Amino acid sequence: MTTCTQVATRKPMTPRERVLAAIEHRAPDRVPIDFGGHRSSGIMAIAYAGLKQALGITTGDIYVYDVIQQLAIVEPDVADALGIDTVELGRAFLTSDSDWQEWILPNGLACKIPGYIAVENRGGDWYLKGADGLDLGVQKAGCLYFEQCHYPLLHRPIETDDLADLAERLGETMWTAVVHPGAHMKLDVAGLAELAAGARDLRATTDRAIIGLFGGSIFEVPQFLYRMDNHLAQMALYPDAVQRLMTQLCDLHLANLEKWLGAVGPYIDIILFGDDLGGQNGPLISPDMYRQMCKPYHRRLWQRAKQLAPVKVMLHSCGGIEPLLDDLIDAGLDTTNPVQISSVGMQARDLKQAYGDRLCFWGGGCDTRDVLPHGTPQQVATHVREQVDTMRPQGGFVFQQVHNIMADVPPENVLAMFAAVKD
DSSP states (O other): OOOHHHHHHOOOOOHHHHHHHHHTTOOOSSOOBOSSSSTTSSBBHHHHHHHHHHHTOOOSOOBEEETTTTEEOOOHHHHHHHTOOEEEGGGGSOOSGGGEEEEEOTTSOEEEEETTOOEEEETTEEEEEOTTSOEEEEEOTTOSSOEEOOOTTTTSOGGGOOOTTHHHHGGGSHHHHSOOTTSSSOSSHHHHHHHHHHHHHHHHHOOSEEEEEEEOOSSSHHHHHHOHHHHHHHHHHOHHHHHHHHHHHHHHHHHHHHHHHHHHGGGOSEEEEEOOOEETTEESSOHHHHHHHTHHHHHHHHHHHHHHSSOEEEEEOOSOOGGGHHHHHHHTOOEEEOOOTTSTTOOHHHHHHHHTTTOEEEOOSBOTTTHHHHSOHHHHHHHHHHHHHHHOTTSOEEBOBSSOBOTTOOHHHHHHHHHHHTO
């Protein structure tokens, strides 16, 4: 039996130990916190500038590593001040000033973006360019992020297409071609060596849990190719053709997974896959359709990842995905983000009771739709304490706000959120 004295003198966990304990349903010494550990737990650069000012941190530039969503790198000083337990693998790369180029955020604030990103201003609108000069995404004047404007297979009938050029067409969608640091190297001998060296160096210099962003989307990538409305209709009208597409896509992902995890697997703790399966009112497809069309491929990818490296599998999926959770767990899922608590079926207490012993909830810590942007700091703190008290028992919870912090969120609310986690 553990005494109070023993609990008080227990050695604190490292951030990595804290995160892994939570995923493995062991009670950590405190709730682990993710902020900027992946592309859906971060903060838009405009809000980040205000957060740095509120923390009294005046050093360093604003580095926008995800240009599409305009997410800022959370610098070590900020992570230390807020008690963050995670870091994204991409922080191992683009470490020289020469790797970055100057850019201007929509509010006129100067920032830096990766030097390999091609942007062009035309008539006040910014365009993200493909390797051949193709317009992939546009940020209209007055907007805060880019939207996809080119769908390479939009006018090709899926039912008669052999998709022999699928790999090439993936280089023509904004979400698969405009990549984050760490995904910008080719998976050839030189690129894999650079990946391995960067991952190894990062592992040697941090005790935070390292998250590697792989992607591996099965459900979303076809939407980037055909446009979302078309692909959802295709799933109903041409299921055999869609299955052929998903099989080819999964084969491409698996080939890349073998190379990528072969390079970084020894140095990361969590591999992140992405597939937005839910909307505000529930799943975007029925559980039966998920089992038929997506689950077999998720299972292949996730199980292979665990065979290749000692990693935990995390899925980013927005929306009301509760009806799919049993199948996702069965396919090999360890943890899911962002736990969109404002969606139907995603209330924290119900999720914890039904799945808390089998799935780690990485998120759901603070509602970013209504509470964080519009509440008072006290309202934010009260909400966060309620969420944490519900989700943390017996581990199985990593704190993350529900998706990225938007540009207009007051810094005092962000500070109140992180302070409340540790109350």
